[in-house]
Amino acid sequence: xxxxxxxxxxxxxxxxxxxxxxxxxxxxxxxxxxxxxxxxxxxxxxxxxxxxxxxxxxxxxxxxxxxxxxxxxxxxxxxxxxxxxxxxxxxxxxxxxxxxxxxxxxxxxxxxxxxxxxxxxxxxxxxxxxxxxxxxxxxxxxxxxxxxxxxxxxxxxxxxxxxxxxxxxxxxxxxxxxxxxxxxxxxxxxxxxxxxxxxxxxxxxxxxxxxxxxxxxxxxxxxxxxxxxxxxxxxxxxxxxxxxxxxxxxxxxxxxxxxxxxxxx
Amino acid sequence: xxxxxxxxxxxxxxxxxxxxxxxxxxxxxxxxxxxxxxxxxxxxxxxxxxxxxxxxxxxxxxxxxxxxxxxxxxxxxxxxxxxxxxxxxxxxxxxxxxxxxxxxxxxxxxxxxxxxxxxxxxxxxxxxxxxxxxxxxxxxxxxxxxxxxxxxxxxxxxxxxxxxxxxxxxxxxxxxxxxxxxxxxxxxxxxxxxxxxxxxxxxxxxxxxxxxxxxxxxxxxxxxxxxxxxxxxxxxxxxxxxxxxxxxxxxxxxx
Numbered sequence: 001x002x003x004x005x006x007x008x009x010x011x012x013x014x015x016x017x018x019x020x021x022x023x024x025x026x027x028x029x030x031x032x033x034x035x036x037x038x039x040x041x042x043x044x045x046x047x048x049x050x051x052x053x054x055x056x057x058x059x060x061x062x063x064x065x066x067x068x069x070x071x072x073x074x075x076x077x078x079x080x081x082x083x084x085x086x087x088x089x090x091x092x093x094x095x096x097x098x099x100x101x102x103x104x105x106x107x108x109x110x111x112x113x114x115x116x117x118x119x120x121x122x123x124x125x126x127x128x129x130x131x132x133x134x135x136x137x138x139x140x141x142x143x144x145x146x147x148x149x150x151x152x153x154x155x156x157x158x159x160x161x162x163x164x165x166x167x168x169x170x171x172x173x174x175x176x177x178x179x180x181x182x183x184x185x186x187x188x189x190x191x192x193x194x195x196x197x198x199x200x201x202x203x204x205x206x207x208x209x210x211x212x213x214x215x216x217x218x219x220x221x222x223x224x225x226x227x228x229x230x231x232x233x234x235x236x237x238x239x240x241x242x243x244x245x246x247x248x249x250x251x252x253x254x255x256x257x258x259x260x261x262x263x264x265x
Numbered sequence: 266x267x268x269x270x271x272x273x274x275x276x277x278x279x280x281x282x283x284x285x286x287x288x289x290x291x292x293x294x295x296x297x298x299x300x301x302x303x304x305x306x307x308x309x310x311x312x313x314x315x316x317x318x319x320x321x322x323x324x325x326x327x328x329x330x331x332x333x334x335x336x337x338x339x340x341x342x343x344x345x346x347x348x349x350x351x352x353x354x355x356x357x358x359x360x361x362x363x364x365x366x367x368x369x370x371x372x373x374x375x376x377x378x379x380x381x382x383x384x385x386x387x388x389x390x391x392x393x394x395x396x397x398x399x400x401x402x403x404x405x406x407x408x409x410x411x412x413x414x415x416x417x418x419x420x421x422x423x424x425x426x427x428x429x430x431x432x433x434x435x436x437x438x439x440x441x442x443x444x445x446x447x448x449x450x451x452x453x454x455x456x457x458x459x460x461x462x463x464x465x466x467x468x469x470x471x472x473x474x475x476x477x478x479x480x481x482x483x484x485x486x487x488x489x490x491x492x493x494x495x496x497x498x499x500x501x502x503x504x505x506x507x508x509x510x511x512x513x514x515x516x517x518x519x520x
Binding site for chain 1: 356
């Protein structure tokens, strides 16, 4: 029993002692939370009156109105086209940008600027990029496509570069030792190790582009979002409901298809 | 000028990973003829470093490594890749591309002879494909050609690794601890395979190993390394307990 009855003299420090910094930080976070609620004027009364508005909106939304289905369909088709074009080109570009951004394959003078570019692509929400493109290339689908290409690069190129940085370098060394050139090494030793993950990122990005393609229209970059926004502004809430139902079914159909795609790979 | 053509000549080779702390302190030897050359020595004495320097997977600090009358330390780009084709590597952990098939792994030994476009389209010549099948047969894995490399056992993977090396049509095979991850029986089989290719194709095989007995059994020549220097170079039967004591230090492990 000697082990548990220490005979050592003196006061040993408890290794799990709470730090004052830790407690202070928590107090700070909670205080700021309450301050924010107060300064934005959030209270129960405001919430209840909001709920009232929501129920009027819902009343006017039902039954959904599909009378203008031609307008709906043309918006939907445009959204799909935007999603398709931007995903294919964005994913294709990301393949190369991702390789250039991988720190284990590229010297810093290549990977650092490329990573900076990718970070830039990620730093803005697609809505902000869409506004910039609408201002610079004009209203319509082209602005939407460019927006979603940038969004795809920001997401896939980054994840793809990280996937490459985690590969086993032994396989790379073995292929390099055969005298293969750099691009053959990438094709034979790098791609086999990361390709299935790349397909995963790509299907996820197509999913995200599909959703976003119905959104960029709100700022005038083409697709179903434009139709949705003008329906809101004209208080055609039953048509709004029809558009929302269409978007939901679009996403569900893709969800079903993407499970099939994943099964193939 | 010596009358014998030297396939590989290592002169005064030095390598420092950290400046002022050399791992190789001046290694000299040359390879003139086919056969198994075992490099023995304790861990950390620079055996792997030596082999990896020869193939330029790492760069040496000083000295010369002459292959085909060219100092590989001074080459780069295309000419370096051309020399690498002749210096095939076999690795301790096999280093197969796990998600590719066995056949693709064997054929990847030809990549040094192909353009990227050909590599991308898997456009191997009929002759390459025939010899790949022949090689897979001779390492006893013909029926595994279409399996994924990571579905094989350790010994089978090393056979594929050897087939890939021979596929390069090398003038020398460099094997870095090829049997250290394997059980004793499989280790002997791998050594027999290397011996067989060395004789059949008339290629010298330079093998790093820990196991002195395995080295004595198979090698036609032993190079003993210790502390960054070569301290024995000659016939396996010429190596004595005194040499081994000098190479590995201590004597309690000798029986």
